[in-house]
Amino acid sequence: MHKEFLMGNAAIARGAAAAGLNVISGYPGTPSTEVLETTAKINNGSIYVEWSVNEKAALELGAGAAYCGARSMVTMKQVGLNVASDPLMSLAYIGVKGGMVIMVADDPGPISSQTEQDTRHFAAFSKLPCFDPSSVQEAYDMIQEAFEYSEKYHTPVLFRPTTRVCHGYASIEVKDENECLKNTPEGFIRDPSKWVIFPRLSYNAHISIEKRNAGLSDVFSEYSRNRIIPAADAGCRRGIASHGISFTYVQEALADKKAPKVLKVSTPFPFPEKLAVEFLNGLDEVLCIEELDPVIERELTYVCGKYHLSTKIFGKLTGNVRNAGENTCDSVAADIADFMGWEKKAAAELPAAPELPVRPPVLCAGCPHRASFYAVKQAMKGKKSVFCGDIGCYTLGNAMPLDMVDTCLCMGAGVNITQGIGKIEPDTSCFAFVGDSTFFASAITGAINAVYNQADMTLVVLDNSTTAMTGHQPHPGTGKTMMGQVVDKVNIEAVLRGIGLKTVETVNPLELDKAVETVKRVADEKGVKAIIFKSPCAVLIKPEKPFAVDSDKCIGCKKCINSLGCPGIIISDGSVRIDESLCTGCGLCSQVCPVNAIGGERNE
């Protein structure tokens, strides 16, 4: 053992590697992405690592590997599990041979997600065991135990950290190389009665799953990470139940207090019922401190009913804990103080601050998406149109002054939503914007649907040759894999032509006039057609020489600012200026300026 300072996600990757990981697959999504990236970084070639096209593909690949006796891990964010839920539900019946951990990161807040869904429900729904780590060290240790349980019970298991565990850092105890396990897969052994799902098999499997889970509930009651911390004050008849990162907030809140009895739940499913009964014994009231949904609260309420206990259970359902958003040290301390009848810690009392600048996230300076949105906006000015957006950096095209995102729902949805709008409003020009990674992940079926069902729409692919939002992962269009191979790129234009689109135009959005002219022409055509705006992500290319505003020519109309909103253009001392530390020299603003005042060295 030795100490290292690791991010939670890196600890999960390192723990999995220490458990003899053979295969890891996933789809990027905050806050889960760094698990797979870390594995790729520490890989000595013994682990197969891939970014799959989407979560469903990743999970199925991981299952196949585990059928062979490999230890496999699949990584995704919570909404990714929605995409992978089809194989998940069936795989629960089939089971695995090698240990298989499905790592799904939840995002209370939500900080960077569409939903505040709670993967602990998915565990109960799919009947799969679920592990819920509360710290970076515990994540490292627990992922190894999760592999053990998975292999022992021949079932995939869910491992569900939340953002603050994934992205928290801590100095933790890590195994030395010689303490790590190696796993040699036995290989696939043909047995259709085991690997081919049929109603009869599912019926039998259902019976044994229920039996297994009842047994696991007892096993988990003995599992050392589910535990009761005795009260400091033996006479106290109140208790607190918690889990995950919130458990550490509870520890902080109780550190200098006469603490009540505490229950830490690390396996929300199957719920450690016996341990819960032991905890409830002698308590009049229990407060459940949870993030996302009141899972523990409902379980304890159920246990009270089942065992005729008179303990009152409080939490989100009773309005004692907020039911949306993430917990904080302060919110948990306040909830506990209320419950215990303790004096609340005074909040910071500061006089009203001057108005603080708001800093919503914006597209980077020089981002080609800005040019694409602006070109479509110009081309469609005065025409009835709808702009359906999607998930990625380009969702930020919604911000002023671009204001070019009318809808955004989930990965790949925009291409179908725009078809639905078109069926009801045939006189509207329907657009769907989709990034290259999202295109491969889940927009191709939507495009085929449009072709088959005779939609009238323009598909705009914003191709910046990367998965930018999550930190620049490769995808099928980039020609690079996580194993470091250079492979043939999947060509978006060829895909679209292959499914039957007649018009597919590729343009550089930073050539503004040409881009606007292309959009006008293509939008006027009937049927399904596509424009591919191709220009690399500004973060990945070496910036060109910055532009500058010629103060003699500038008439101060601020058209550049009011139409583009590039963070590189600022006002200082009343005049428009370009911040050369931000400007990438993309040249977009110089094409917008009505008096040709922007150029600097490059125009001379």
Add this chain to the structure above:
Amino acid sequence: MNKNILLCGVGGQGIVLTSKLTASCAMEKGMQVMSAETIGMAQKGGSVFSFLRIGDGIYSPMFGQKQADIIIAFEPAEAVRMLPYLRDGGTVIVNTRPIMPVTAALKASDYNGAEMLDYLRKYTDNVMTVDGDKVCRELGSPKVLNMVMLGKAIRSGILPFTIDDAVEAMKRNVKPQFVELNEKALRHDV
């Protein structure tokens, strides 16, 4: 001896690296470290922070209001935003150069940071300023502001290590070609 440190500023100012170096210094001294920071969408020009905790008996990587021993703020308004986390008698080290958000440019607001600095001086006991623009001009690079800020924080005596410790930590975390400039920035007394 426990220390709660809060770094804050705007995406792209090098806050995450500063936090890493501070953690690395503490690790070398055998201390427990935990930290938590903004990652993801908010990094694009948004407010970013990093909570850093050093010492024993810490459970959570984040801490509550009025618990920071020191706030190292890379931007004046961000210092004000995070001020509720400063403990009574805590110290604020702040870069005086304001960063205008795009929204301010759109509304042509005249945010210039001065009122933020006044507020900090008025309502906290220990404010130390760094003229980031000037320092970066002196050092010939806008990229070393984070090292200058860290150097200042160490010289304030609140962090439990020396400039030499930080230089060593920097060498472990930074590409060789940037070591010289970063060392100069760490040692640059402002």
